[in-house]
Amino acid sequence: MYLLTPEEYERQDEFESGYEVSGTSFIGKELQDGCEDDDRVLYPIHIESDAYHEESAQTLIEWFREFTDDWLGxxxxECSLYFSGNRSIHVHxxxxxxxxxxxxxxxxRAETFCEETGAELDVGLYHxxxxxRLPSVTHESSTLPKVQIEPEWEHDRIISEAASVSTELPASYAEVLRDVFVHRGGVTTPTAQSPTVEPHAExxxxxxxxxAVLELECDEREIETPSIERVDEYPDDPADVxxxxxxxxxxxxxxxxxxxxxxxxxxxRVKGGAFAREEKRGGATMIPAYFYGAVGCNGEFTKQDVHAPLQLSKKDYRKWDYEHGEKVVLIGGKSGSxxxxxxxxxEATEFGHALTSDEGGRDTALDYLSEQGYNVGASGSTVARSKGTTALRSATPNEEPRxxxxxxxNPQTTAEALQRKAEQDGIGTLIHNERIRVACRHLQYGWQPTWEWFEEQYGSAFKPEVTWRFLKGIxxxxxxxxxxxxxxxxxxT
Incomplete structure (x- = not known):
């Protein structure tokens, strides 16, 4: 969206096609350049991946979900999802x-996300x-239109929708934005505005x-390299080690x-502020630290009762807010988050002992942390997984499953009305956001009862992996x- 001044608007309105401008090929480009120079451009955020035929649709959905939720906030x-008509999935x-x-x-940010997660997004989109491509536009190669899809749809359902749906081209780009921002995204204010005063009200x-305007902070935080980082010789005084x-x-x-x-x-234990090593690890962020204990992903690289740097990914550094002397537990992995x-x-002492002792290990340490009330995550220890905590969460005080x-x-709430609609007419009659409302109603009773309700509604069409992603996202x-x-x-599995 290019925000023209009144003079620019009147000037472009004088021409029938825009190509009548002397000395330039097209007035549109001239106006665009001027708006770009003055920061008078609103860029709608889209995400695209061309890896649809190489990866499953659900893999792309996982990339999109992580990028929107964790990296863009x-x-x-709230987003709208589309099949491009050929080999891409788009997110508006x-x-x-x-x-x-x-x-x-x-x-x-998109480039860093791809580097750190292995996702394949089209970052050229942000030039x-x-x-x-707009919704309903037919792809010249496949002759299929760009159509809206739901996150849980598999390949066959997506292609079937594109091949059978009857679509109309949007009357204008404003219609597309209206649908994405207002009708689906719900980015609204209760007070109506006049287009003559607020142009975006058109x-x-x-x-x-x-x-509606997203403010992205600079990913690169200034990191001063301490002078001690340049000391290559091992200290003579043991106190300096x-x-x-x-x-x-x-x-x-x-x-x-x-x-x-x-x-x-x-x-x-945090021992100082962040620093970077010149010509090492690509200038990655480091935190000077004392290690009570640490075990790497492959289980072979460990640290115990030593001082050393802790490396942070860009994602972790963005959320790092710990001061000198604080005790910190970090559970990391492939995602970099x-x-x-x-x-x-x-807790730091006990956790370190549980992690590094001969009778302990990662599972023991994570179980200890979980027992102290910390959420170690769905992929926590193998021991924790075997304890069946979900069943306990979804039990009544008499230990009977809910x-x-x-x-x-006569439903008393909108969510209950949607539940009844699914039970009477089939869950396929609910759109994605309506299924979210029903799931939210049920999750107050725990994961397992919610899971069983969806399994009953879908019957033979129930897909455990899709339902797991759906509920996990909520x-x-x-x-x-x-x-x-x-x-x-x-x-x-």
């Missing part, structure tokens, strides 16, 4: 970025003046532009050798804090 369930977010600096930050009078070690010895990486291995675990907890001195009763004939969504008590079981 936009709830995935109900957000803009404003200006060239923000556009470049969006591009950089200036990039074209993007999209919709109730569009909340303040909420700890400080020298936490800047110069081999760092501990929570992410190394993560593929196919369990998560890494480390418990440290670790679970990080501040713990007490006693049951989700059929909806009443439980882990920061907008649904009331489900923090719900334990997520291991992914079904």
């Amino acid at each position: 936009v709830p995935f369930h 977010l109900p957000r803009f970025v404003n200006g060239e600096e923000q556009r470049e930050r969006l591009k950089g 200036r003046k990039r074209l993007f 999209i919709h009078p109730n569009l909340d532009l303040d909420a 700890p400080e020298w070690s936490m800047y110069n010895t081999q760092e501990f990486s929570p992410y190394a050798h993560a593929s196919g291995n369990p998560r890494s675990v480390a418990v440290i 670790s679970r990080i907890f501040s713990v007490s001195s006693w 049951t989700i009763w059929p909806a009443r004939e 439980v882990e969504d920061p907008d649904f804090a009331e489900y923090d008590h719900v334990d997520i079981p291991p992914k079904p």
Whole structure:
């Protein structure tokens, strides 16, 4: 969206086609260049991956969900999902970025996300003046239109929808934005605005532009390299060894050798601010630390009762907010986005012992942390998984499994009405957001009763892996804090 001045608008309105401008090929480009120079551009955020035929649709959905939820802070369930008509899946977010600096930050964040997670997103999408296919436009190669899809759909359902749906081209780009931002994204204000005063109101009078514009902070935080980092010689005075070690010895990486291995675990005492090593690890962020204990992903690289640097990924550094002297547990892995907890001195000591003792290990340490009330995550210890905590969460005080009763004939809430609709007419009659509302109603009783209800509704069409992702997305969504008590079981295989 290019925000023209009144003079620019009047000038372009004088021409029939825009090509009548002397000295330039097209007035549109001239106006675009001027808006870009003055940061008068609102870029709607889209995400695209061309890896649809190489990867499963659900793999792409997982990439999109992580990028929107964790990297952009936009709830995935507010976004609109489309099949391009050929080899891509598109996501339309109900957000803009404003200006060239923000556009470049969006591009950089997408590039970093791909580097750290192995996702394959089309980052070329974030260049200036990039074209993007609109909904209902037919792809010239496949002759299939770009159509809206649901996150849980598999390949056959997606192709069937594209081949059978009857679509109309949008009357204008404003219609597309109206659908994404207002009708689906819900980015609205209760007070209607006049387009003569607020130009964005031409999209919709109730569009909340303040909420719709995403402000991305710079990913690169300044890291000063301490002078001690340049001391190569081992200290003569033993008293100087700890400080020298936490800047110069081999760092501990929570992410190394993560593929196919369990998560890494480390418990440290923070000994100083972040620093970078010149010409080492690509200038990766390091934290000087004392290690109570640490075990790498492959189980072979360990640290115990030593001073050394802790390496942080860009994702972890963005959320690092721990001061000198704090005791911190970090559970890391392939994604580069670790679970990080501040713990007490006693917990750090006990956790370190559980992690490094001959009779302990990662499972023992994670079980200890879980018993202290910390959420170590769905892929926690193998011991924890065998304890059946989900069943306990979903039990009544008499230890009898809870049951989700059929909806009443006279539903008392919208969610109950949707539940009744699914039970009477089939769950296929609910759209994705309606299924979310029903799931939210049921998750108050725990994971297992909710799972069983969906299994009953889908019958022979029930897909455990798809349902697991669907419910997991709700439980882990920061907008649904009331489900923090719900334990997520291991992914079904």
